[in-house]
Amino acid sequence: MEKIRIITIGREYASGGRTVGKLISEKLGIPFYNKEILHMAAEKLNMSADDVKNADETAANSLLYSISLMNNLSSASSLPINDRIFIEEREVIKSLAEQGPCVIVGRCADSILKEIRDDVLNVFIYADSDARAKRAIDEYGESPDSVYASLRKHDKKRSTYYNLNTGQKWGAKDNYDLCLNSSKLGIEMCADLIIHTAANM
Amino acid sequence: MEKIRIITIGREYASGGRTVGKLISEKLGIPFYNKEILHMAAEKLNMSADDVKNADETAANSLLYSISLMNNLSSASSLPINDRIFIEEREVIKSLAEQGPCVIVGRCADSILKEIRDDVLNVFIYADSDARAKRAIDEYGESPDSVYASLRKHDKKRSTYYNLNTGQKWGAKDNYDLCLNSSKLGIEMCADLIIHTAANM
Numbered sequence: 001m002e003k004i005r006i007i008t009i010g011r012e013y014a015s016g017g018r019t020v021g022k023l024i025s026e027k028l029g030i031p032f033y034n035k036e037i038l039h040m041a042a043e044k045l046n047m048s049a050d051d052v053k054n055a056d057e058t059a060a061n062s063l064l065y066s067i068s069l070m071n072n073l074s075s076a077s078s079l080p081i082n083d084r085i086f087i088e089e090r091e092v093i094k095s096l097a098e099q100g101p102c103v104i105v106g107r108c109a110d111s112i113l114k115e116i117r118d119d120v121l122n123v124f125i126y127a128d129s130d131a132r133a134k135r136a137i138d139e140y141g142e143s144p145d146s147v148y149a150s151l152r153k154h155d156k157k158r159s160t161y162y163n164l165n166t167g168q169k170w171g172a173k174d175n176y177d178l179c180l181n182s183s184k185l186g187i188e189m190c191a192d193l194i195i196h197t198a199a200n201m
Numbered sequence: 202m203e204k205i206r207i208i209t210i211g212r213e214y215a216s217g218g219r220t221v222g223k224l225i226s227e228k229l230g231i232p233f234y235n236k237e238i239l240h241m242a243a244e245k246l247n248m249s250a251d252d253v254k255n256a257d258e259t260a261a262n263s264l265l266y267s268i269s270l271m272n273n274l275s276s277a278s279s280l281p282i283n284d285r286i287f288i289e290e291r292e293v294i295k296s297l298a299e300q301g302p303c304v305i306v307g308r309c310a311d312s313i314l315k316e317i318r319d320d321v322l323n324v325f326i327y328a329d330s331d332a333r334a335k336r337a338i339d340e341y342g343e344s345p346d347s348v349y350a351s352l353r354k355h356d357k358k359r360s361t362y363y364n365l366n367t368g369q370k371w372g373a374k375d376n377y378d379l380c381l382n383s384s385k386l387g388i389e390m391c392a393d394l395i396i397h398t399a400a401n402m
Contacts, residue, residue: 126374173327173372178394179380189401193379193394200390 004198005101005119008109010162010171013154014136016182016190017125018105023191025103033096034105041088052085086165106158110175111166121198124176125190131183205399206302206320209310211363211372214355215333215341217383217391218326222306224392234297235306242289253286287366307359311376312367322399325377326391332384 007024011017018034025032035056042052079087086108093112096102097120110122127135132151136142142150162170173179178197180190208225212218219235226233236257243253280288287309294313297303298321311323328336333352337343343351363371374380379398381391 124374128375171374173325173374173380173382174329177382177385179374181374181378184378185398185402189398192401193398196397197386197390197394200393201386 003119004121004201006097006113006117007103007121007123007194007198008113009103009105009123009125010110010176011105011125012127012132012171013151013158014132014140015125015127016135016187019187020125020182020190020194021103021105023187024194027191027195028101030101030103032103037089037092037104037107038085040092041085044088044092045084051081108162108165111168121194121201122176123194124171124173124179125182126171126179127181127183204320205322205402207298207314207318208304208322208324208395208399209314210304210306210324210326211311211377212306212326213328213333213372214352214359215337216326216328217336217388219306220388221326221383221391221395222304224388225395226304228392228396229302231302231304233304238290238293238305238308239286241293242286245289246285252282309363309366312369322395322402323377324395325372325374325380326383327372327380328382328384
């Protein structure tokens with residue numbers, strides 16, 4: 001095993017996974033990539049922020065279907081926008097991993113890098129529903145009346161995106177090296193455990 | 202949150218979960234309970250090792266069904282042996298947790314203690330199939346020809362036992378505070394992460 005250089009973080013909606021990733025990046029002094037990947041992909045496709053804002057982590061088709069479609073089309077630009085963005089995001093993620101140590105949140109980075117690199121630690125952050133609801137209300141300003149439906153809706157969107165693009169099951173622990181319950185362990189502890197693991201593998 | 206005193210470890214067959222638990226118990230100098238729980242329960246039921254050897258982590262009925270059955274029978278001794286043992290094991294586990302810090306492997310200890318104690322860290326250890334097959338061959342002397350079938354058979358038995366007795370899903374990460382892939386992290390790292398977590402929560 002090569003020494004770990006890349007940390008990928010999958011996460012349930014409002015589990016604090018993004019915050020864990022940000023904290024790791026600050027503690028280790030390495031870049032943090034989340035929505036930045038979408039913007040880099042959009043730029044490469046000459047698209048504006050408005051063009052891509054609804055395509056973030058949203059799947060249109062299975063990736064294999066899209067690739068086969070692409071082979072039968074005159075150009076990739078005939079593909080649904082979500083698929084064109086995912087294909088470009090995949091290249092951005094590979095390229096960022098080449099550049100040096102970093103933390104990447106979401107966007108199937110675990111699966112994209114698993115086949116090509118041996119220096120990646122794949123983490124999944126989850127939390128109890130009540131703790132997630134509280135975070136969604138407190139930090140994202142969601143309505144208490146609809147917050148549990150919102151958790152389900154966002155998780156469904158993420159799982160569809162992951163499952164269609166990777167052929168694997170989102171959040172299934174077999175896809176990850178460690179899975180941490182942030183509502184039990186706390187954000188700081190999650191970051192510490194991941195840093196300790198990455199440093200000592 | 203009270204300081205963690207009890208560590209429970211659920212584990213896939215041949216994932217090394219028992220070894221992780223043993224290592225934690227040695228490093229912390231606290232008792233380790235695995236098959237000992239079965240033997241203590243058997244002793245309380247005046248049963249011999251022979252009587253119970255096939256009942257270890259094997260479910261006959263759902264626990265709720267057995268308890269309702271027990272209420273309609275003249276004595277608990279009319280219950281299937283597996284159920285009588287599980288009911289007794291549950292009491293043994295509660296009593297051991299009362300006595301002081303310890304590591305408990307398997308036997309639904311996470312679920313049994315979750316409702317009554319706030320000082321328990323629940324861990325699940327899993328591993329890639331190939332690593333588990335190697336461990337089953339090297340350490341348990343299993344035949345390479347049938348080892349993958351054996352992994353499935355043992356996991357099925359454990360999941361049935363857990364699911365029927367707890368009403369929860371065995372190995373589903375929501376039941377645990379951290380889930381660790383021992384084939385990626387290594388046994389020693391798993392033990393270290395668990396000890397660090399328990400000491401700092």
